[in-house]
Amino acid sequence: MTSFYPGPSQPYPQVRGYLAEAYDSGILGQNHRSPAFVDLARQTVGLMKEKLAIPADYHVYFVSSATEVWEILAQSLAHRLGSLHLYNGEFGQKWAEHTQRLTGQARTAAFGLEEPLPVQAGGGPTLLCLTHNETSNATWLAPPVLLAQRAAWPGALVAADATSSLAGVDLPWAALDLVFASVQKCFGLPAGLAVLVASPRAVEAALTVGEQAHYNSLAHLHARALEGQTTHTPNVLGIFLLNRVLAQVPPIAQVAAQTHARARAWEEFLAGHGFRLLVGQASLRSPTVLAVQGSPAWVSRLKSAALDQGLLLGNGYGRWRADTFRIANFPALGEAQIAQLQDFLAKFGSE
Numbered sequence: 001m002t003s004f005y006p007g008p009s010q011p012y013p014q015v016r017g018y019l020a021e022a023y024d025s026g027i028l029g030q031n032h033r034s035p036a037f038v039d040l041a042r043q044t045v046g047l048m049k050e051k052l053a054i055p056a057d058y059h060v061y062f063v064s065s066a067t068e069v070w071e072i073l074a075q076s077l078a079h080r081l082g083s084l085h086l087y088n089g090e091f092g093q094k095w096a097e098h099t100q101r102l103t104g105q106a107r108t109a110a111f112g113l114e115e116p117l118p119v120q121a122g123g124g125p126t127l128l129c130l131t132h133n134e135t136s137n138a139t140w141l142a143p144p145v146l147l148a149q150r151a152a153w154p155g156a157l158v159a160a161d162a163t164s165s166l167a168g169v170d171l172p173w174a175a176l177d178l179v180f181a182s183v184q185k186c187f188g189l190p191a192g193l194a195v196l197v198a199s200p201r202a203v204e205a206a207l208t209v210g211e212q213a214h215y216n217s218l219a220h221l222h223a224r225a226l227e228g229q230t231t232h233t234p235n236v237l238g239i240f241l242l243n244r245v246l247a248q249v250p251p252i253a254q255v256a257a258q259t260h261a262r263a264r265a266w267e268e269f270l271a272g273h274g275f276r277l278l279v280g281q282a283s284l285r286s287p288t289v290l291a292v293q294g295s296p297a298w299v300s301r302l303k304s305a306a307l308d309q310g311l312l313l314g315n316g317y318g319r320w321r322a323d324t325f326r327i328a329n330f331p332a333l334g335e336a337q338i339a340q341l342q343d344f345l346a347k348f349g350s351e
């Protein structure tokens with residue numbers, strides 16, 4: 001069975017061997033303050049910065065989920081700085097709602113599915129919350145719009161939820177202060193671990209705010225990370241698997257070129273066979289997740305026929321649940337698996 005679900009997604013085939021390797025290495029029984037763990041954590045952060053082309057002065061923290069990061073940013077930064085959430089889909093909206101419940105001062109600017117990000121201008125500090133890849137409707141924020149947002153509000157800390165894009169495409173790091181992702185999407189790993197990347201400016205802001213009331217306060221995460229440690233017993237297995245997958249994958253420029261080429265090929269294939277994408281504007285379409293639209297009855301028939309062939313498609317999400325299905329274009333999927341799905345779709349036919 002092959003999963004084209006955009007999270008949890010098909011893990012890299014090599015993960016099977018890495019699981020056994022983790023067990024045999026003895027790391028799973030090691031204390032998270034032990035030199036063995038500190039070595040693993042430091043090496044993994046180094047590999048992540050190298051393979052994902054993260055600037056040398058940015059910091060990387062291990063946390064449990066992207067949802068947890070929404071809370072970390074709310075309690076450690078937005079509580080004091082306020083936040084402004086720009087979104088066009090379900091994940092961006094949920095992030096805004098979580099933050100509002102925790103801080104009572106989350107402002108929002110929703111925009112339409114076929115509209116570009118409405119760039120916000122301003123001067124003073126705030127936390128700008130952007131969804132880099134909106135997994136619910138298969139839209140993304142291309143580098144130029146992120147750079148434009150940075151230039152329009154240079155005093156803002158820009159946070160980007162890149163859960164379904166980090167490790168699949170390249171990011172314009174200079175435009176971003178806080179980037180996070182859980183690993184069960186583009187990293188091709190099992191769920192239960194997330195990474196949070198912070199710019200020096202973001203760390204400085206967290207230390208100035210000085211919020212220390214939570215075990216996962218940004219200031220605590222940072223202090224522990226300087227020692228190669230975590231605030232709590234982390235997902236050591238997840239970190240081990242992340243280490244091995246990062247060692248295996250090519251540099252992000254190469255991965256991104258493949259992701260974009262495959263996305264173009266998918267779009268041509270779907271258009272050529274009469275399928276209708278949810279998003280009409282090509283420049284707004286995500287390179288890592290595709291959403292195909294149709295009547296609920298047809299979508300449902302197609303998904304179950306695919307499952308009969310051992311192909312798991314992603315359900316639609318939120319307001320797009322019934323009339324779309326989603327296809328992950330994540331790096332862990334192989335050419336043969338993609339060919340198998342395209343073969344199925346060509347035979348099943350468009351609506």
Ligand SMILES: *Cc1c(COP(=O)(O)O)cnc(C)c1O
Nearest residue numbers: 007065066067091135163164182
């Ligand atoms: C999947 C996803 C999340 C939630 O990830 P968890 O690991 O379940 O917390 C958040 N944001 C986006 C954009 C996602 O795709």
